[in-house]
Amino acid sequence: MMLDTSKNILIVGLGLIGGSYAKALRKLGFKISAITLKQEDIDYAIENGIIDEGYTEPVPEVIGKAELIIFALYPKTFKNWIDKYQQFFKPGALLTDVTGVKSSVVYDIQNMLRPDVEFIAAHPMAGKEVYGVQNSDPKIFHGANYIVTPTEKNSKEAVEDCLELGRLMGFNHVSVLTPEKHDEMIGFVSQLTHCIAVSLMNCYDGEKLQDYTGDSFRDLTRIARINDEMWSELFLLNKETLLEQMDKFLAEFSKLRQTLEEGDRDTMREMMRISTARRALFDKK
Amino acid sequence: MMLDTSKNILIVGLGLIGGSYAKALRKLGFKISAITLKQEDIDYAIENGIIDEGYTEPVPEVIGKAELIIFALYPKTFKNWIDKYQQFFKPGALLTDVTGVKSSVVYDIQNMLRPDVEFIAAHPMAGKEVYGVQNSDPKIFHGANYIVTPTEKNSKEAVEDCLELGRLMGFNHVSVLTPEKHDEMIGFVSQLTHCIAVSLMNCYDGEKLQDYTGDSFRDLTRIARINDEMWSELFLLNKETLLEQMDKFLAEFSKLRQTLEEGDRDTMREMMRISTARRALFDKK
Numbered sequence: 001m002m003l004d005t006s007k008n009i010l011i012v013g014l015g016l017i018g019g020s021y022a023k024a025l026r027k028l029g030f031k032i033s034a035i036t037l038k039q040e041d042i043d044y045a046i047e048n049g050i051i052d053e054g055y056t057e058p059v060p061e062v063i064g065k066a067e068l069i070i071f072a073l074y075p076k077t078f079k080n081w082i083d084k085y086q087q088f089f090k091p092g093a094l095l096t097d098v099t100g101v102k103s104s105v106v107y108d109i110q111n112m113l114r115p116d117v118e119f120i121a122a123h124p125m126a127g128k129e130v131y132g133v134q135n136s137d138p139k140i141f142h143g144a145n146y147i148v149t150p151t152e153k154n155s156k157e158a159v160e161d162c163l164e165l166g167r168l169m170g171f172n173h174v175s176v177l178t179p180e181k182h183d184e185m186i187g188f189v190s191q192l193t194h195c196i197a198v199s200l201m202n203c204y205d206g207e208k209l210q211d212y213t214g215d216s217f218r219d220l221t222r223i224a225r226i227n228d229e230m231w232s233e234l235f236l237l238n239k240e241t242l243l244e245q246m247d248k249f250l251a252e253f254s255k256l257r258q259t260l261e262e263g264d265r266d267t268m269r270e271m272m273r274i275s276t277a278r279r280a281l282f283d284k285k
Numbered sequence: 286m287m288l289d290t291s292k293n294i295l296i297v298g299l300g301l302i303g304g305s306y307a308k309a310l311r312k313l314g315f316k317i318s319a320i321t322l323k324q325e326d327i328d329y330a331i332e333n334g335i336i337d338e339g340y341t342e343p344v345p346e347v348i349g350k351a352e353l354i355i356f357a358l359y360p361k362t363f364k365n366w367i368d369k370y371q372q373f374f375k376p377g378a379l380l381t382d383v384t385g386v387k388s389s390v391v392y393d394i395q396n397m398l399r400p401d402v403e404f405i406a407a408h409p410m411a412g413k414e415v416y417g418v419q420n421s422d423p424k425i426f427h428g429a430n431y432i433v434t435p436t437e438k439n440s441k442e443a444v445e446d447c448l449e450l451g452r453l454m455g456f457n458h459v460s461v462l463t464p465e466k467h468d469e470m471i472g473f474v475s476q477l478t479h480c481i482a483v484s485l486m487n488c489y490d491g492e493k494l495q496d497y498t499g500d501s502f503r504d505l506t507r508i509a510r511i512n513d514e515m516w517s518e519l520f521l522l523n524k525e526t527l528l529e530q531m532d533k534f535l536a537e538f539s540k541l542r543q544t545l546e547e548g549d550r551d552t553m554r555e556m557m558r559i560s561t562a563r564r565a566l567f568d569k570k
Contacts, residue, residue, distance in 0.1 A: 201560035
């Protein structure tokens with residue numbers, strides 16, 4: 001087990017998630033370095049005890065002493081970073097990430113990587129509608145899912161270490177999926193729901209809408225506040241899977257529309273009974 | 286102003302909403318009678334101090350002494366009830382309702398009604414995913430919208446009394462809309478959102494889904510638990526308006542799907558920026 005507090009952890013990308021990792025891990029006693037773009041984020045993180053040291057450039061000595069490196073970058077930035085700076089990794093270093101899509105990232109990274117380091121991918125399914133290290137908070141991990149997505153290139157030890165990392169940071173449910181299964185699941189429970197919320201808010205520009213909005217509409221559109229730069233990249237990197245999920249939804253929605261148009265109340269009620277029974281499973285947990 | 290506590294209030298239909306009205310109004314000092322189908326609901330309501338008296342039949346003397354009658358029935362049952370029992374109304378009685386659709390109800394009721402009583406329609410936009418007087422709770426009115434939908438047949442006094450009723454019961458936002466505007470608004474913020482949640486739950490039967498479900502999916506599908514008998518009736522009674530709203534949503538969703546298929550990231554990001562800006566308005570309130 002490599003996760004003892006003598007180990008140096010480097011976080012690359014100190015935003016909401018990177019910052020929340022840093023807070024959770026430093027509280028456990030780890031020494032945390034960070035590399036991120038803005039000096040103001042580093043200043044904030046040091047002043048608030050979130051990291052031990054931080055740099056706006058990929059300093060070779062800082063990269064070279066880290067036994068565990070956590071990448072909290074957008075997918076394409078992540079790949080570019082590995083390409084340019086993997087020469088500085090310490091032999092035997094373990095790399096992990098927080099990227100929201102997997103198939104289009106994990107294999108590429110593993111294929112370009114030096115053979116003496118290991119990349120084990122993970123996805124912390126947690127977030128907020130606000131961004132930046134200033135809003136970071138490890139409480140978002142409580143009650144949330146943490147998914148490790150190994151390939152056949154990964155060692156059993158790395159998978160175990162990565163699962164342990166999720167447990168240590170307070171995730172409620174820590175599990176393993178293949179990159180493909182992960183992307184299918186995330187396409188449905190996360191990306192499709194964001195597509196729906198965005199489309200719904202784009203439907204209507206009634207200025208006075210908020211005066212009549214009940215909890216249903218608020219709940220359904222909460223996630224319509226979305227980081228367009230990040231989510232558009234994630235959608236496009238999971239394109240085929242997400243298109244499939246969108247088409248499934250379109251088929252069911254169109255079926256419901258047809259029951260309404262045709263006055264087919266029996267089929268409409270049957271769809272409602274199915275949704276009620278399935279949704280009730282979530283509340284029983 | 287007719288709403289002083291010497292007045293007799295009759296509630297027809299003692300379910301979740303009827304029961305919540307009863308609790309709120311009896312607490313204010315009104316005498317509450319109820320007519321509802323099941324003796325067990327009456328027994329429960331009397332034992333728990335929710336009503337003063339209750340009957341499973343439309344007793345003429347009980348109907349005849351009420352100065353304010355609140356109908357908390359499904360739309361078609363409501364119309365049948367008026368047709369059969371309006372003969373027993375006290376001259377000058379004020380009638381109101383809680384029905385979730387308006388155009389298809391209000392005019393029909395007003396047209397069939399005796400000229401010596403007045404029906405002023407209202408919609409309390411509040412609810413729960415559970416039913417029955419046993420789950421009634423006037424707290425669901427706090428922070429909720431109450432909408433009065435008068436027609437040109439209504440008196441200014443009745444509109445004022447009905448608005449006051451909403452205020453007295455603790456609704457946060459009490460307002461007036463035409464039946465048509467009400468149905469358009471409700472078609473969008475409530476019925477369309479329920480259609481989306483039902484369709485989404487019908488999409489996927491993955492047994493292990495709940496293990497990976499984040500808050501987004503839970504929030505979006507909460508209202509997929511739905512009373513199929515009531516909602517199918519409400520959908521069909523607002524058919525043309527709801528079909529229009531569903532088509533608007535289909536158009537936006539399909540547009541977003543197209544940006545994905547074509548890799549048109551700029552348009553995708555623009556849609557996300559629109560949804561973010563519009564949704565932010567709700568949170569500022």
